[in-house]
Amino acid sequence: MSATLRDVANKVGKSITTVSRALNNHEDISLETRALIHQAAKELGYRPSVTAQRLQKKRTDTIGFVLPPVSPGFSDPFFSQVLAGIASQAAKMDVDLLVSANEDKLDDLEVYVSHVQTRRVDGFILVRTAVDDARIEFLNEHHFPMVTFGKSKIHPTIQFIEVDVEFGMGLATEYLIRLGHRKFGLVLPPPYLVRSGAMLQGVQHKLAENSLQLDGAKIAYGDLSQRSGYHSAQALLAAPDPPTAILSGNDLMAFGVMSAAQAAGLLVGREVSVTGFDDISLAEHSQPPLTTLQQPTYLIGQRLCELLVKTIRGEASQTEVFYPSLIIRNSCGPIV
Amino acid sequence: MSATLRDVANKVGKSITTVSRALNNHEDISLETRALIHQAAKELGYRPSVTAQRLQKKRTDTIGFVLPPVSPGFSDPFFSQVLAGIASQAAKMDVDLLVSANEDKLDDLEVYVSHVQTRRVDGFILVRTAVDDARIEFLNEHHFPMVTFGKSKIHPTIQFIEVDVEFGMGLATEYLIRLGHRKFGLVLPPPYLVRSGAMLQGVQHKLAENSLQLDGAKIAYGDLSQRSGYHSAQALLAAPDPPTAILSGNDLMAFGVMSAAQAAGLLVGREVSVTGFDDISLAEHSQPPLTTLQQPTYLIGQRLCELLVKTIRGEASQTEVFYPSLIIRNSCGPIV
DNA sequence: TTGAAAGCGCTAACAC
DNA sequence: GTGTTAGCGCTTTCAA
Numbered sequence: 001m002s003a004t005l006r007d008v009a010n011k012v013g014k015s016i017t018t019v020s021r022a023l024n025n026h027e028d029i030s031l032e033t034r035a036l037i038h039q040a041a042k043e044l045g046y047r048p049s050v051t052a053q054r055l056q057k058k059r060t061d062t063i064g065f066v067l068p069p070v071s072p073g074f075s076d077p078f079f080s081q082v083l084a085g086i087a088s089q090a091a092k093m094d095v096d097l098l099v100s101a102n103e104d105k106l107d108d109l110e111v112y113v114s115h116v117q118t119r120r121v122d123g124f125i126l127v128r129t130a131v132d133d134a135r136i137e138f139l140n141e142h143h144f145p146m147v148t149f150g151k152s153k154i155h156p157t158i159q160f161i162e163v164d165v166e167f168g169m170g171l172a173t174e175y176l177i178r179l180g181h182r183k184f185g186l187v188l189p190p191p192y193l194v195r196s197g198a199m200l201q202g203v204q205h206k207l208a209e210n211s212l213q214l215d216g217a218k219i220a221y222g223d224l225s226q227r228s229g230y231h232s233a234q235a236l237l238a239a240p241d242p243p244t245a246i247l248s249g250n251d252l253m254a255f256g257v258m259s260a261a262q263a264a265g266l267l268v269g270r271e272v273s274v275t276g277f278d279d280i281s282l283a284e285h286s287q288p289p290l291t292t293l294q295q296p297t298y299l300i301g302q303r304l305c306e307l308l309v310k311t312i313r314g315e316a317s318q319t320e321v322f323y324p325s326l327i328i329r330n331s332c333g334p335i336v
Numbered sequence: 337m338s339a340t341l342r343d344v345a346n347k348v349g350k351s352i353t354t355v356s357r358a359l360n361n362h363e364d365i366s367l368e369t370r371a372l373i374h375q376a377a378k379e380l381g382y383r384p385s386v387t388a389q390r391l392q393k394k395r396t397d398t399i400g401f402v403l404p405p406v407s408p409g410f411s412d413p414f415f416s417q418v419l420a421g422i423a424s425q426a427a428k429m430d431v432d433l434l435v436s437a438n439e440d441k442l443d444d445l446e447v448y449v450s451h452v453q454t455r456r457v458d459g460f461i462l463v464r465t466a467v468d469d470a471r472i473e474f475l476n477e478h479h480f481p482m483v484t485f486g487k488s489k490i491h492p493t494i495q496f497i498e499v500d501v502e503f504g505m506g507l508a509t510e511y512l513i514r515l516g517h518r519k520f521g522l523v524l525p526p527p528y529l530v531r532s533g534a535m536l537q538g539v540q541h542k543l544a545e546n547s548l549q550l551d552g553a554k555i556a557y558g559d560l561s562q563r564s565g566y567h568s569a570q571a572l573l574a575a576p577d578p579p580t581a582i583l584s585g586n587d588l589m590a591f592g593v594m595s596a597a598q599a600a601g602l603l604v605g606r607e608v609s610v611t612g613f614d615d616i617s618l619a620e621h622s623q624p625p626l627t628t629l630q631q632p633t634y635l636i637g638q639r640l641c642e643l644l645v646k647t648i649r650g651e652a653s654q655t656e657v658f659y660p661s662l663i664i665r666n667s668c669g670p671i672v
Numbered sequence: 673t674t675g676a677a678a679g680c681g682c683t684a685a686c687a688c
Numbered sequence: 689g690t691g692t693t694a695g696c697g698c699t700t701t702c703a704a
Contacts, residue, residue, distance in 0.1 A: 018691070047454045049454065055698090057696085091438070101427055
């Protein structure tokens with residue numbers, strides 16, 4: 001098949017070792033031989049076998065990413081973007097990206113355990129940090145490198161990239177208050193996600209600052225799909241004294257919220273205001289275009305990867321916090 | 337770190353060879369020793385090193401998937417779904433999935449070349465089959481296993497999974513004709529994609545069957561993003577004698593088309609009809625909900641993976657063609 | 673039924 | 689500067 005070190009060695013009449021070192025540009029090989037060997041390698045189309053290198057180096061130069069569970073039919077465009085960022089950065093840093101999914105309904109954790117035990121990857125990128133996160137627990141116990149998207153409250157020392165969602169939701173809330181809204185509804189991500197609680201706090205703090213408060217009955221939890229946004233909003237809107245503004249934990253749910261409002265005969269942006277979170281590309285072209293919180297999705301992916309690889313390599317690295325910005329479109333309007 | 341064969345061998349006082357064979361359930365090891373060894377392995381938490389296995393077996397048990405180019409800010413939910421399907425099937429078939437992206441604007445092909453040369457994967461899944469596809473050309477030359485999503489006209493012998501888009505577009509066209517439409521516009525995928533030409537044919541054939549024909553000036557090509565759908569539709573709608581129905585090559589562009597129509601003051605589903613292709617989950621909740629062609633995205637991913645792995649393993653396998661079905665929602669209506 | 677030995681392709685200590 | 693030797697963890701002849 002493909003040329004090996006031995007082939008190159010034979011061709012130039014040197015030992016395998018010499019060839020290896022020449023190709024890795026070690027100083028102890030004469031410039032002359034180095035050039036000779038590089039030349040020969042090129043002619044033979046030699047490329048090292050990564051597998052052999054991995055065995056010898058006892059590293060995989062591979063990082064793992066487990067797709068958030070997808071009910072067939074639903075997938076979050078947000079994470080596709082993050083993944084694209086990770087993949088691009090991985091190429092730059094010369095590591096491979098191993099993407100996995102749960103084998104059907106197997107426990108999420110199984111995948112991580114298996115990958116660790118078989119030494120398939122050098123570290124993991126975790127998304128959707130949970131309040132009590134079994135993955136973090138497990139990896140931490142085994143001193144396995146990881147970075148998380150969203151800081152873990154329980155393990156604050158783990159490297160992370162964060163979007164300050166509390167700040168973000170505060171921004172949206174403030175905006176809605178200025179528009180005159182006083183009755184708010186929330187459609188949050190599942191409560192077991194760290195992000196969910198932070199979002200709630202963001203809203204509550206901002207309301208408190210303005211001497212307002214949130215009716216506990218006006219908080220709904222979805223599963224991040226439009227469908228769940230739709231149903232949550234239906235309930236919120238059907239209740240007595242319905243909210244005039246609904247903040248959603250992600251854009252997908254916000255789309256569902258808008259649909260529900262429209263199905264209820266409400267004009268979004270006039271009779272009811274809706275905000276999202278993420279600013280996926282669809283948000284710009286929804287009907288009406290969605291007011292939402294933008295986060296640098298692709299960049300986040302890149303940073304996650306960079307942080308992890310640096311952590312693995314023992315290089316200096318630092319966590320990073322992004323502050324989302326409010327993108328004002330037409331899904332919110334002044335209270336009538 | 338983690339236990340190796342040697343550790344197990346030492347523990348039971350047998351040779352490494354015996355342990356290896358016992359663990360792989362070779363018949364030539366007494367049931368007794370086998371049980372003993374399995375027991376010991378379990379106690380030590382032994383798991384084989386995949387890297388070592390790969391070196392020895394000269395296979396990587398890994399398949400490659402290169403993300404379609406993503407302009408940061410744009411990513412097609414359709415492919416996230418496909419990817420999820422691939423990943424789930426990969427887990428089932430016990431192979432790893434290596435996901436790559438182009439390092440910035442490097443030629444798409446580079447990634448494939450590099451992976452082949454360094455023997456990183458055993459085969460590739462290709463999406464977005466092009467009319468003249470350099471990737472297929474290259475892999476074929478090197479006798480490297482691959483499956484494509486969408487049959488290649490030039491290399492018809494390569495295994496593929498196909499959605500009959502010609503049939504699909506025919507379905508949509510027929511539906512629109514029945515609604516009374518006579519003036520059609522098209523927003524197609526880039527012409528270098530096999531799919532683009534097939535879609536055009538689907539429309540043209542159906543029109544011809546009904547003694548209608550398509551004005552060449554009413555064909556626009558987008559890049560699969562909403563944005564391009566928007567601009568294409570703007571042009572189509574601004575021209576003299578504009579179409580009353582616009583068929584789009586994917587849902588994302590259809591969203592853009594709807595936005596453009598709405599921006600031009602047209603009521604989608606009444607004054608202008610729009611269809612999409614893919615039926616991504618957003619389609620159900622767009623405003624208005626999009627009439628589109630459904631294809632079993634997740635399943636397609638699974639089949640692609642299955643087909644590739646079987647091909648690699650030399651098992652019997654067969655290409656498969658899916659026929660999309662028309663999902664009628666509210667973006668189309670009778671001609672007024 | 674079991675073990676010794678070789679080798680997958682590479683890197684790294686240690687000599688010369 | 690360069691080569692010899694060993695070894696990463698595994699599978700697989702081939703003997704015993």
